[in-house]
Amino acid sequence: MSIDSNYFSLLSKLPPYVFSVVNELKYSARRRGDDIIDFGMGNPDQATPKHIVEKLMESTVQGKNHRYSVSAGLPKLRLAISDWYKKNYDVQIDPDSETIVTIGSKEGLSHLMIAMLSPGEVVMVPDPCYPIHSFSVLIARGDIRPYDSFEENEMLNSILKGLKKNPKPKALIISFPSNPTTQTVNLEFFDKIVEIAKENNIVVIHDFAYADICFDGYKAPSFLQAKGAKDVGVESFSMSKSYNMAGWRVGFMSGNKEIISALRRVKSYLDYGIFQPIQISAITALNETHDCVDQITQTYCSRRNRLIDSFANSGWKIKKPDATMFVWAEIPDKFKSLGSLEFSKKLITDCNVAVSPGIGFGKNGDNFVRFALIENEQRILQASRSIRKLSL
Ligand SMILES: Cc1ncc(COP(=O)(O)O)c(C=O)c1O
The missing domain is CATH 3.90.1150.10 (Aspartate Aminotransferase, domain 1)
Known part of the structure; x- marks a missing residue:
């Protein structure tokens, strides 16, 4: 052979x-x-900040943390995520059903596509985009339909045009602040996206990797702050950039119950959760003040x-x-x-x-x-x- x-x-x-x-x-x-x-x-x-590394060292020497963990993430970490959303965005997230811990956002986005797509189903992705936005779709045997992702109005027009084409897209990936274009948006933009999603019956996936890396008084909104966002979509956050934890591989995805539950199901077959001391350290990171x-x-x-x-x-x-x-x-x-x-x-x-x-x-x-x-x-x-x- x-x-x-x-x-x-x-x-x-x-x-x-x-x-x-x-x-x-x-x-x-x-x-x-x-x-x-x-x-x-x-x-x-x-x-990575010292207090997070110290928590890792302290929890790593405890044998009870060496076992398989929980695929969806420790309940206390999911609670910390829920508190983080409340504290930073005044968004209510149910720790049991509306959030899941991911092995970095790349893993979460990729497995979500596997959970969502059948071969040939279409997802709209930004052009230019962070590569996993299109690769995750292709790996799940889906097809990508790029939309122009520069200025806001041009972007909305391009999305609307793409939605009219056949086959009808199943999902829309957005990401602000954007890598690579650095484009930012305000909450009104997300309100429009929710409206478009409802009208066209598509799911929205927002990649919020640069939530905290904002300058000169700008504060990036969470997609989940938009009215009705949880009806149509989810948001993924990464600990890689805000906490210099890129090598630790930890993030989370939150929002729509049905979508989170689908990702949870796929992940339950594939992983046993992140090494527990990393999850415990992530709790410390999220619960600490913003210094x-x-x-x-x-x-x-x-x-x-x-x-x-x-x-x-x-x-x-x-x-x-x-x-x-x-x-x-x-x-x-x-x-x-x-x-x-x-x-x-x-x-x-x-x-x-x-x-x-x-x-x-x-x-x-x-x-x-x-x-x-x-x-x-x-x-x-x-x-x-x-x-x-x-x-x-
Ligand atoms: C937009 C975007 N999403 C996701 C990631 C990857 O995040 P993680 O390290 O959590 O997989 C990056 C990393 O550069 C990114 O720029």
């Missing part, structure tokens, strides 16, 4: 991972000894300011984002015709600066590159000096 690439039919449906092209260039430059300033992946560079979240947000805010100001001094004017740990930078006119992949390659080879090419997030992203704010301010300044070689 020969096992060739045709054997794995799913894999041929998954698009090539554009980021690996840039990563390869980055690794070979590093092997040559070049100092690459790496703004590529949204992987927080700072440690550590504020400090993490402040670090991204200072880096954002440093990048925008120093790059402007080097001739690259970039729009200042209101939220997220990213800067979504339009490619300067001089290099726009290169497209984002070639321009990203140029940034590595000419300037020792690594970014993510916008095309990796969808065809609408090709005029942009994304900077993840995971280098310190000193290194950001170094990058801004380095890009002067491009004579922008």
Whole structure:
């Protein structure tokens, strides 16, 4: 028997991972000894706050925490999630039926698609989008229908247009503050989305990974604050960014009972819950005051300011984002015709600066590159000096 690439039919449906092209260039430059300033992946560079790590250590030495845990998440963690929603958004979440703990948001979103979709069913996804928004649909054997995800009205029009096409979509994925575009919205936008969902009988899945990473007085609304949101959808939150817990793999999904129950059912066959000390530490994180979240947000805010100001001094004017740990930078006119992949390659080879090419997030992203704010301010300044070689 020969096992060739045709054997794995799913894999041929998954698009090539554009980021690996840039990563390869980055690794070979590093092997040559070049100092690459790496703004590529949204992987927080700072440690998890001390009190959360201490809770992990304390609970890890207790043998009772070494057993299989609960797939849906510890009841006390679900209670902490419910309190978190009440405290931060004045939203009521029943800890037993309206929330579930996930192994990071990627896992939750992916298994939700498996729970929801039959082969060929359509989900509307943003273009550009965080890759799991489309990959999760494809992995569940569904089809994606991208909508333009830049400015609010354009987005609503594009969603409405997509909803009219056949086959009729089953769900709509939205995510604000957005990775990669950094676009933010207000609660009225979510009210409109709920209205559209009700009129068109579709489910809404809101990815709220950057809930806390907001600047200059902007506070991102929760989708679940919109009137009637729980009738039509769910929201996923990640501990990865707000608490620098990316490697811990913990998040949660909350909202509509039926959707949460479907995800719970699928997960009950597949996992036994996250390592219990991690769940216990997540309770500590959510129950504590917001000091550590504020400090993490402040670090991204200072880096954002440093990048925008120093790059402007080097001739690259970039729009200042209101939220997220990213800067979504339009490619300067001089290099726009290169497209984002070639321009990203140029940034590595000419300037020792690594970014993510916008095309990796969808065809609408090709005029942009994304900077993840995971280098310190000193290194950001170094990058801004380095890009002067491009004579922008
Ligand atoms: C929009 C968005 N959703 C989800 C994730 C992944 O979150 P998690 O680490 O919880 O899987 C990220 C990570 O970059 C993200 O940007």
